Amino acid sequence: MAKRVFVNLDYCIGCGSCSAACYYSHNGFTNVHYGSVPEATIPFICRHCEDPACVAACPNGAIKKLDNGVIKRMNMLCVGCGSCSLACPFGVIDPGIRSYTILKCDLCIERLADGKEPACVTACPSGALRFEGVSEVSEEYILIGGRVGGQHPIFRRR
Amino acid sequence: MVEKRSVCLFCSLGCGLGIEVDGGGALGIEYYPEHPVNNGRLCPRGHYALELLNHPHRLYVPQIRDGEGLRKASWDEALNLLATRIDETRKSYGPQSIGIVLDPNHTNEEVEAGLRLAEAIGTSNFSCSFSPEDYGLLKGLRGLSYSEIKAEELEEFNCILVIGSLFESHPILAKRVIGAKYKKRGNSLIVIDPQRTNTALFANIHLENRPGSEALVLAGILKSLIKGASEEAVGKWGGELKAGLENIPDEAISQASGIRMGQLAEAARVFNDSEKGVVILSPGFGRHRGLPELAQLSILLANLSKGEKGILPLFTFGNALGSYRAAPNPVKTFPQLIEDASGGGIKLLLLFGEDILSAYPSEAVQKAIGQVEFLVSAGLFPSEISKFAHIVLPSASWLEKSGTVSSFKGRDQVLEPVLPPPGIARPDLEIMSQLATRLGFSLEPKAQRKAEKGISIDIQGLIRGVASLPKEMTAEEEGAKEEYPYLLVGEENSIHFADGSITRNFGWAMEVLPSPYIEINTRDAEKLGLDGGGEVLVRSRSGESTLPVQITDRIPQGVLFAPSHFPQVRCLYGWRIDPDLGYLESRPERVSLMVRD
Structure with missing residues (x-):
């Protein structure tokens, strides 16, 4: 698990x-x-959800669920739109993601x-x-x- | 990449930490799971080690005042100038006109070297700038550590009595204290604190006393404890103590502390009945009153109750105990030295470490700085005091030097340099010995310092001290009720350290708590017409400052809390010396509020 x-x-x-x-x-x-x-x-x-809303919300496929269950943001694909931040039901993704440098929790x-x-x-x-x-x-x-x-x-x- | 290990000195617990070092730079914090005190856990202050090593604003080169500004200089130039000035001052004003002050975050060796430097110069003006709460506690304990209790064994205790906001000032103990409480049914946590802190939320018995009455609460607990105890159980202190405590009426205790005797008796019963118990003293700046009495009462409480009991005193500064032991009977304490300086008695002042202007923002210190003809400050960061200093010397932090430090229980830990200091900064020990060489002395290490053995408590003096507390408190209240209706208490947090002059340089600390605030009870806020915040002008006898308001239900009415890590808050406490203690008073301060539009 x-x-x-x-x-x-x-x-x-x-x-x-x-x-x-x-x-x-x-x-x-x-x-x-x-x-x-x-x-x-x-x-x-970040709770690294089973069925993550941020992954579904990302227009560019920049947030992926890895094999080990970690929801990871791919730096090079992120366009900084902030959709994931809005989609997250727990409010744990910082809107500062637009700075292109911040990561969401990568465990x-x-x-x-x-x-x-x-x-x-x-x-x-x-x-x-x-x-x-x-x-x-x-x-x-x-x-x-x-x-x-x-x-x-x-x-x-x- | 190499992992180097060191000790954190941002409080007296002495937690171990690791730092990943690669090619002369610190890359990251690594935890140190084998360390007995913290098992690798770190509080926010522990993480600042990384920032101490990497900070771009660290002082890295000696500077000499040149007209209005400071200019860079070599060590030779700076130390030669300093040596010349010391010689000149000694010739024209006598050796007593030179003062040396170290903060208690120095290693034991450095404190001893400072003492020897002062001896060699011929001055008795050497002191450590303990913070008032540390000094009160150390004075009460006489520099002993009562070291039977180890932090790592806390989980085995059945009853923990906490005085102060433990989890705020020393978060590392939280896991063990909570663990002890939940380990067995019937284990209890008693908290004596006026504020409903996160510590108090865990308590089985929370004694919400009036601020500053902790010693009385403890006296009340002790009184009801020995009331029922037999002659032989109370032992050698018994008779005298019993008679003394009888003289303090129950009403005086419950009136001044705001807690009914019944509650105190219940706390006493719980503490007495537990198999293993410990009293944890965790004082904070501007939070407690009568600290020497508090310390001695807790020793008595631990000794007179049944079972295996002990006390665990904690300090603000990392090496407070070690510094006190290295220089136990200073001819002059830090406040006396500053008083001397403001009277014009000190012409040349050497300050190592703490920025005393931001720690004690008061007229006395400002006047003292103004009176000093030649001021030398050695520190980590540019500070308030370096604006007035004639020579600013860059020091190495404790992560960059070697030596030993003594944690709260007297455990000596060895520091080894993790990285070389930035630029050409040097450890204070080296600065002192180089200075001594230039003056023609050598700072040879002396014989091992001897620790005092055994405890002796002056019961009569203790009782006198305790008995005078309610009178003092009422007198102060009566005298100031009209003019200063509120009581301001210093709040502890895990974000800033001591006066905050070091931690205000750090990224995370400034992101989380960049500026001070003042907490006010909801009802008081309603009365003042403060709905949802705003700013208030806080005025005390010693100073005034404007602070933003936070409305909360965690504090009683008529009491205000403000984080004591900011000069804007510390200036309200002013500079008042307790004649009995010979040190700065530690007490909550009476203030008035005025709403700012």
Whole structure:
């Protein structure tokens, strides 16, 4: 099963380390954004969807789903129209993609090739970010993540 | 490509990090999973190592003031000029007119070398510019580290009592603290903090105290802890302490701290009943009051409760503990030295590291800088102080020099240069020894420094200190209620370091938090007619500044929070020396607000 970066909102402390890790491993552009909801600060990361809207939206075929499941933006094909940014249902593709230099999250392909985890996951001080297979992680998320009972997860920390 | 390893000094945890180095340049951050403190995890500040090494604005060549501007010079020229000036100043004003200040992010060797340089010159004006919260804590602990608790073992604890906003100032401990809480049913996390921080969101018991009353809260917990304890359980401190605490009435504690005694008793019970417990002290600038008392009360709390207990003090500066140990009893502390300088007693001042003008933006420092005839500043980046300096020297960062640093628990870690410093910059140790050679001394290393052993707490003094807190707080409140109705508390974050003069040069930090703000409670904002933001003029007894408003429910009414990493916020705290401590006061500040149209 392909591995993905998961955010356990229950553990997130809003330090912004994931964003900094991305910034300093992607030439000063961060693909992990973090925003605030009234109770906490939470990171937004590309989920590398099974059926990605950004791939369908791209007029030039510049975003491709690779064999290992990574949704990768091909630099040379991108015309900078920003369609992917609009299409993304999670709002994780920065509109700054027009600068021709920013990448969408590439799951740190080079680090993966070396057998390491993506930078944001390795850096995360609280263990909120995990790099795991989709099926491995879900059960634990139900147990700790507190999505039981319909309560918002971050209220279940206490 | 080679991976080199080093230590981060952007807080006292001493996390290990790796840097990918290729042909004289740093390419990327590599993590260091074997390091016991952080297991490879890094907070945003850890990632700045890359920027420290690569930054285009780093000072790389000595500069000498030439009329209005600075001109580049060689080391020989700069150091010869400095040596001549030191000799001249010594002849005409005496050796006491020379001052040396180091910031606590220097290696132990450098602090010792600075001390020896001062001795050789014949001056007693040598000090480390600890930040007030670090100094208060170190003073209370007397430079001891109580090192039984290791950061890597935190997960095995059943009860963690946190004072301050731990996850904001030291995010690396988050995983272990959260892990400890979730490890076993019944494990608990107690947080004493006025703000509903991300740390407090995890707490089982969150004691939302009035800002500045942490020592009282702890005294209340201790009081209800020893109330029921037997004579032999309270041990050698027991009787005296018990009698002392009895003299502080419950009402005074609950009134000044804003927490009912029942809640404190519950916290005491939880802490006492747990098998293994730890008190984590994580103070911040302008956040806490009575820090020496706070430190000693936590030692007592750890010693007097049942089971295996300990304390874990954390500091802002990377080598605060090491610097304090290297120069434990300075003849003059940093504020006293600055006072001397503003009185005209110091004619030549050597500053290594911190930009004191942006860290303590106050009239006293400005006056001191104005009074000094010859100012030398050695640092990493061009700063406020280098605009006034007669000689600006380029220093190597801790990633570019060798030496040892002591982390919060007194663990000495060895630094090895990852890369050579930029241009012809040099480590401060080398600058000092070259200067000493030119002055005709040599800075031979002395015998190993001896660590103090055993703890002795002056209970009477401690009780006096604690008992005076409610009075102090009410007096301050009464005196300023009309004029300054709000209480401004320094907020911690993981983005900037200390006064922010270094981190304000860094890309990500400036993208995320380029300028300060002030947080205000929703109801207070309504009262002031601030809907959805705007700007306010914040005024305190020491200064004023205009800050944009953020409205939040995370803080109590009548309290304001602002990040303490900006001079615009620090100037509100001013320069007030605590006569008992002999150092700058650490306290929340009373301010008034005026809405700007």
